[in-house]
Amino acid sequence: MFVLTDFLLSVSSAISVNPWRRSADSLSDLVRRFNDLEQRLEMQEKLNAEQEKVIEILNIKNEKLQEAVETLSSAKEKKQRNDYRLKLSKGSKTIMRNETATEFGMNSDQKSSTSHAPSSQINCCEKPLLTLQYKKHKGRSVTGGVAFHAYLSHNENNPGSHQTIIFDNIITDIGGNYNQHSGDFICPENGVYTFSWTLFCSRGGYIYSQIVVNSNSVGALFCSGQGADEIRATTGVVVVEINQGDVVYIRTHPSNPIVGTLYSKTTYRSSFSGWKLF
Template sequence: MTFTLWLLLWFCGVTLAQDGFPQTEVATETGSCFPDMCKFLKEFGAMKEKQEAMETRQKETENQVLELKKKDASNIAFSAATGGYGHTEPFSTDTTLIYRRVIVNVGNAYNQHTGIFAAPVPGIYYFTFFYHAGGSQLVNLTLMKNNEIVVTVYDHKSSHDGADNGGNAAFLQLQQGDQVYVRMSANSHVWQNDYITTFSGALLRPQDFTFLQRCGGTLCPTRLFDYNIAPTGVFVAPVRGIYYFSFFYHASGLHPSNLHLMKNSEIVVLSSDQQTSNDGSDNGGNAAVLELQQGDQVYLQLVANNHVWGNNYHTTFSGFLLHQV
């Protein structure tokens, strides 16, 4: 652009200085052509300033788009349940457990057809998995990172235990493309439906560690039966965003237990155990990632004629905001 401007000035000067023009012609040329050239150069300069301003705005827009893409790339979270109904077939080989009912899949990094989560960006991720199963069958599940065992959960079969619940969790540092999934060992099983056997995960950042309720002036998880903290037991979303919730319970095996994690009036996931005369106690829990609108309510619902053990430690309800949307 600068080169073109200087070229025009040079051309104008050369034109006016050429030999062979009489003095009167030069004066005429100066009076008629040179003012037009000055006007052109002014317009040309104004156009140049406008173009530079447009280039600046375009650069700012490109930077904003890059920031938005970077932000979207860090919003990764999913929850899924096995779906179907009934226990899985006892496969003769180790099998990847497929969670077909997708509860939420922000970033689309979880594949409901293969049961595999593939990390879209490097980072620290948090994963949980829970199961329900008949007590008369073996349960053996493993959280896998690529081909490596991360954590496991296991329960022996028993002739006098009606049902079992279990789960585990882990933080993992993943590179882009790393795969995380739940492997079910040969000849073991779980119970399938839309709520009870689940797999969840999320990409964490420093601001993610914000629990939903406050107690004693510091951030801490909500205890389901501590009504000084949460008199209603209901969490109300303060902002639209992606949230993570988990609950765990302890109960006597002499009574049935059935807890539902509810979003408004809908069941999200659940955990239950049957009553048995020979089982001293039971433990269970579940977790889910939820996309909530401002004002949505999340709470635990204890089904009629069921029970859990209530104290300050055993039966808990926790959650935190992953990111706003």
């Protein structure tokens, strides 16, 4: 009888104590897990901080790399333009020699044969020659000056960044220093020059552009058609002192985005002009 009573008391005591023990074990387990999570969070925050430092260093290196690439690109572009200018100069000298030979008439054999011709034949040949000279120089009475004006003969759809705008149709080119194939004006002599350029952009679009001497931007403009019902136009003007052999041209901005179309039609023209002041 006493044995049974002791057994029941022990079972009852076990039943009443175990739930508290289980609760205490669960609480200690939660505390342990919470501490573990805190440690992991601290470690993750340290890793994030280190990664942010690495990203910052990489961004700085990337900016320096971009600057180096732009410098190399500008140097390469300048070298190409100088090489092109030398070729153009050599070609111009050859053309001038050929034109001089043509303008002053004939070769030595033709001159010798003409010297023995009757005077009536000589007079007959001289008249067309004088007429040819008059036609050739007609409209070129202005000499010794430097001036040009050219416009874009077509639309440029979605022009890219760092793109030379080639105004391919020449209206005026006193001195012959503007190249309609490359868009370059090659300075013939030291002095102070005025340059002007006008761009038309599409409705809702915008264009960043620069005027560049060799590889240095000396002026810029922003043409925006955002919020407009029709196309928009913007004109830029610079007065700059440049040296003989310097190359002047218009380009889109090297990094700013270009949106829409660069317009040039018969009713409105995107154009590029320049002239020497003194």
